[in-house]
Amino acid sequence: MQGWLSILIMIALGAGFALISVVLSSFLGPRKPTPEKLAPYECGMPPVGDARERQSVKFYLVAMIFLLFDIEIAFLYPWAMALRDLGWNGFAQVLLFIALLLAGYVYVWRKGALDWGGDQATARRRSTIGD
Amino acid sequence: MVPLNYYLVLSAMLFAIGTAGVFVRRNLITILLSIEIMLNAVNLTFVAFGRALGSADGQIIVFFVMTVAAAEAAVGLAIVIGLFRHRESLNPDSWTALKW
Amino acid sequence: MAPETLAFYAFGAVAVVASLLVIAQRNPIYSVLLLIASFGALSGLYVLLDAPFVAVIQIIVYAGAIMVLFLFVVMLLNAPHEETEYDERVHPLLRPGPMRFGALLALVLAGELSWALTRSGDSGRFPAGAVASVRAIGRSLFTDYAFPFEVTSILILVAMVGAVLLARREGRG
Numbered sequence: 215m216q217g218w219l220s221i222l223i224m225i226a227l228g229a230g231f232a233l234i235s236v237v238l239s240s241f242l243g244p245r246k247p248t249p250e251k252l253a254p255y256e257c258g259m260p261p262v263g264d265a266r267e268r269q270s271v272k273f274y275l276v277a278m279i280f281l282l283f284d285i286e287i288a289f290l291y292p293w294a295m296a297l298r299d300l301g302w303n304g305f306a307q308v309l310l311f312i313a314l315l316l317a318g319y320v321y322v323w324r325k326g327a328l329d330w331g332g333d334q335a336t337a338r339r340r341s342t343i344g345d
Numbered sequence: 346m347v348p349l350n351y352y353l354v355l356s357a358m359l360f361a362i363g364t365a366g367v368f369v370r371r372n373l374i375t376i377l378l379s380i381e382i383m384l385n386a387v388n389l390t391f392v393a394f395g396r397a398l399g400s401a402d403g404q405i406i407v408f409f410v411m412t413v414a415a416a417e418a419a420v421g422l423a424i425v426i427g428l429f430r431h432r433e434s435l436n437p438d439s440w441t442a443l444k445w
Numbered sequence: 446m447a448p449e450t451l452a453f454y455a456f457g458a459v460a461v462v463a464s465l466l467v468i469a470q471r472n473p474i475y476s477v478l479l480l481i482a483s484f485g486a487l488s489g490l491y492v493l494l495d496a497p498f499v500a501v502i503q504i505i506v507y508a509g510a511i512m513v514l515f516l517f518v519v520m521l522l523n524a525p526h527e528e529t530e531y532d533e534r535v536h537p538l539l540r541p542g543p544m545r546f547g548a549l550l551a552l553v554l555a556g557e558l559s560w561a562l563t564r565s566g567d568s569g570r571f572p573a574g575a576v577a578s579v580r581a582i583g584r585s586l587f588t589d590y591a592f593p594f595e596v597t598s599i600l601i602l603v604a605m606v607g608a609v610l611l612a613r614r615e616g617r618g
């Protein structure tokens with residue numbers, strides 16, 4: 215348990231530093247609010263619209279793909295640690311695993327879920343797939 | 346070390362909280378979160394029993410449960426998005442057309 | 446009290462309180478953030494159970510990916526308030542019909558499980574040896590659990606295809 219104690223101290227130090235910084239700055243900083251200062255910062259531009267605007271569904275799709283490949287990496291790590299014991303048999307298994315996931319990746323790519331470009335690129339792709 | 350029973354009681358409490366969340370809340374996202382609580386309670390049981398039996402099987406099953414949880418979250422949330430587009434609501438009582 | 450026992454109670458308390466607050470919150474954003482706290486506490490419990498790899502995976506997969514997905518969906522739908530036909534301030538047990546039944550059922554479940562588990566006495570002591578190494582997990586995962594492992598990849602594939610089909614705006618229906 216000795217090694218975990220240092221991790222606990224690390225977490226406490228990290229959280230404590232963030233907490234102390236925020237609390238101290240709210241105590242020590244001068245506070246002279248004007249409407250401009252209270253406005254949300256938007257790269258120096260005058261704010262446009264509401265902050266609670268709906269996000270694009272693309273964010274969901276990218277997060278979903280990230281999640282599923284995150285799982286894949288979580289499975290690959292034990293394989294890498296036991297590589298010598300498993301030999302070619304384990305290698306073949308992992309190859310099949312990755313090939314199946316690659317099929318999903320190709321599908322997602324072809325469907326245009328990863329397209330962040332303008333509407334034209336998306337529209338062109340969509341017309342070629344015939345969705 | 347803390348006995349196995351303590352972990353099992355803690356897991357039972359978490360599972361009951363998850364069950365209560367599924368029944369009591371009328372928000373699809375919170376219901377999915379409650380299901381995640383239940384899955385985590387089960388994971389805790391698996392790891393505790395695996396530790397008690399001195400085998401790696403409990404931890405391996407936790408990986409499979411996590412994979413299922415991830416797939417469930419991905420598809421479940423996609424269904425929630427689709428339902429929300431259909432009818433601007435997150436209340437599960439809004440979709441009762443197939444009930445009768 | 447031994448430091449490990451103390452850590453168990455601390456992590457357990459955080460997990461239970463955070464989970465309770467998850468189902469008590471009305472704004473799903475707070476629910477998601479509190480659930481991340483609950484998962485962090487569970488990760489600490491896995492460390493106490495000599496399963497450090499599961500603890501790390503818990504943080505990476507659950508707190509780092511699944512909850513981000515939930516957070517994105519909450520932001521995407523942007524419907525923070527639960528619309529219901531009854532008064533939100535009424536206690537769940539006093540609400541109509543199925544919800545009262547469900548809350549009661551959960552309470553009964555918690556009581557039953559705790560009763561059964563405390564009755565079995567102090568028999569569940571952990572043995573000294575623990576399987577903590579990732580190498581042992583990997584060896585078992587790719588020999589005894591080779592078939593479930595491959596099925597897992599098909600599950601992930603199906604989830605990917607299904608989620609893309611369901612979530613895209615251009616989908617039929």
